[in-house]
Amino acid sequence: MIMNRAGRAFGKAPFGIWGGLLFTALALAGLVLTGAARPEEPAGGDVRARGSDPVCPPDADASSRTTGGPGLGHNHLSPEEAAELDQQLNEALVTQQAPAKGLRRTVPTIVHVISASDGRGDLSDSTISDQINTMNRGFSGGYGYGVDTGFRFELRAVTRTVSDSWFGDFVGHEAAMKKKLRRGDAGTLNLYTVNLPDGMLGRSTFPQDYTDSPKLDGVVVDYRSVPGGEREKFNLGFTATHETGHWLGLFHTFQNGCEHPGDYVDDTPFEREQAAGCPEGRDTCDQTGRDPVHNFMNYSDDPCMSHFTRGQRERMTEHWAAFRT
Template identity: 50%
Template sequence: MTRRNARGGSAALWTGLLMCGFALTGTVVALPPDQAGAQAAPARVVGEGGASLEECAPGPAARVSDPTAAVPEGGELTPEQAAEYDRQFREAVLPLRGHEIQPPQAVPVVVHVISAEDGRGNVPAARIRDQIDVLNTAYRGGYATEGADTGFSFELTEVTRTVNDTWFTRFGEYRDTIRAELRQGDAGTLNIYTADLGTGLLGFSTFPQDYESAPEQDGVAIAHDTLPGGGREGFDLGHTGTHEVGHWLGLFHTFQNGCSSPGDYVDDTPYEREAASGCPEGRDSCPRKAGKDPVSNFMNYSDDSCMSHFTEGQAVRIAEHWAAFRS
């Protein structure tokens, strides 16, 4: 659900290693209190011996460059949470089997720019338009020859601007109030919120399955400096938006469930033990499974310049989620 900046080099990696070691020896790792009581999944052990490695479930530790960064919306999905989302999806899509499922003509987008009184975060209109262009190119398969054309397109319908120092710097703490006050449209309207999300955190999103129980909270939040030209090192080409919209449309991370079945619930994305950092092309973290790691897939944690495509299986899955929950 959450995309974090993996910058921090070996320090960030070793934090993940140590926390996984603690978890395996019985220490409970607590998440910040604003995570609504979510359980922390253990991080991964990186070392020799494939079987033992696969027992370490995906978790947030190895993706936090700043250990104090708050992780909203429950943090990384545990295998149990992902399985429950998939159960709800399969139940909702069952009546649609045998019917032709098509993406919408265009997804209306409302962007809510939250800025500080000194002008920080006041994203200019040109960069917002560039972000919509990035979404359209990515979801049409325009960044790579192997990229799937998902059939989804996005149309900017409105931009709201709110100047509020507290909301800008403490979005995670006030997110429920912010979204309840600003959100527009129905289940098929994409609401994007930009603000300062804090050190290390790039963005987060709700899932389609969440809409019925909390429609006023539906949407995507991204750090204002991750929009195209925003200046976030390694992450300012707009693909945090691409990634988080993928969650909003129903996709899990490519590294969901690590090397264990059913992975990310998409057949044509290879298994991946852990999130990618930078652009480790050719990495094969699940050698017992077919295929190299999908490090250039938009649902990974790679640098923006490394991300290039969705797969045909992901395209089918988001169209089915749209028909089941957002059409």
């Protein structure tokens, strides 16, 4: 009998492996990829990297991706917090039919643009369209070596709010802002573009958070991380791709470091710590496989990122069936 990283027996349960962050937590991270040619994929896998080490806070530089939520006081999930989220997934799936594989799921998406009175943050309609297209390309495997996850994002509406207080202090006004602006149900992606503090590129809730805090559900990204933005090395739009991966249940690829069960996905090699830049060929753990530095759920620079894996696709599909349908 073959066992996966989470200790489940393949063939006995319809559950795959997923990644996510902590209960009622918000994930902060934003990795992306470019349209440039990708390095050759290492043998034995189609995934490249994880996002952040739950026990190893990111460096305080421009390459950092952080996780956490208002008042939670942490940057990464602990092994116990990740295990709790995984347990919630397993319990939810017990009463579900096996999630259908290979089906396309179109996610209605509302983009909320928060800007200052001097015009900072006021993204154009074309930039918003580019961001949605970037997400669709990433989730369809369009950057090479990755799989088509089956998820697509359809822009349904754009809201625009001019507020110097919201723009200047998003963290302090997050709850009020979301409670006023959020639309739709658990299956509606609300994407907020704001001015985030230095060292923070984005954050996201997990699917498990929705029942207790539906109004806080959604993805937040720094407005300079969108395609063509001002965040050097992080302006291809992949922060939104990374954070939406959390919104669909994925953990960072370096969750739990080299320790079992890693990020709860079998085809993303173990990774001791988050990647910075694009450390091609890095191998930080004794287990088989080089670090997945090209995976959207790592902390690599945007031009280094390129794909999701089959295991991540299954994990996202399971979370959708358990919490977002």
